[in-house]
Amino acid sequence: MNYRLTIGAWERQKADARAVRYDVFVLEQNVPVELEWDDMDVACVHAVVYDDAGQAVATGRLLPDGHIGRMAVRKNVRGQGIGGLVLTALMDEAQKRGDRCVQLNAQTHAEAFYRRFGFARVGEEFMEAGIAHIGMRRDFGPLYP
DSSP, rough: OEEEEEEEEEEHHHHHHHHIIIIIIIIIIIIHHHHOTTGGGGGSSEEEEEEESSSEEEEEEOOOOEEEEEEEEEEGGGGGHHHHHHHHHHHHHHHTTTTTTTEEEEEEEGGGHHHTTTTTEEEEEEEEETTTEEEEEEEEEOOOO
């Protein structure tokens, strides 16, 4: 299967990014819907990945302050490198605009995934939307995988 990644503003990415986030966060992980949507989406750069059939299968966003968030991959395509595709694209966008680092709040089970891309734990574990998270940071320097 081939995947196609798009990067763009919320208005262009909104429908497909929302659909993936709703399925992953609200339906699968039971995040309250009112916690999923915020007023930051319009200010972010969004990545959306599509499969061969044109179905949106993954998304993520880069906030103006260098935080990466709302990383979501549909369950049926996990483990195929799609999350890495989204993460790498968002890190590239951050570097292009001159950010010196990126940060994110990772669900604790995803720590090893982010470590593979050069992220390091920052601070202690905390709860967000009823799910255990850790802060992570990636300073730019040598190229990531």
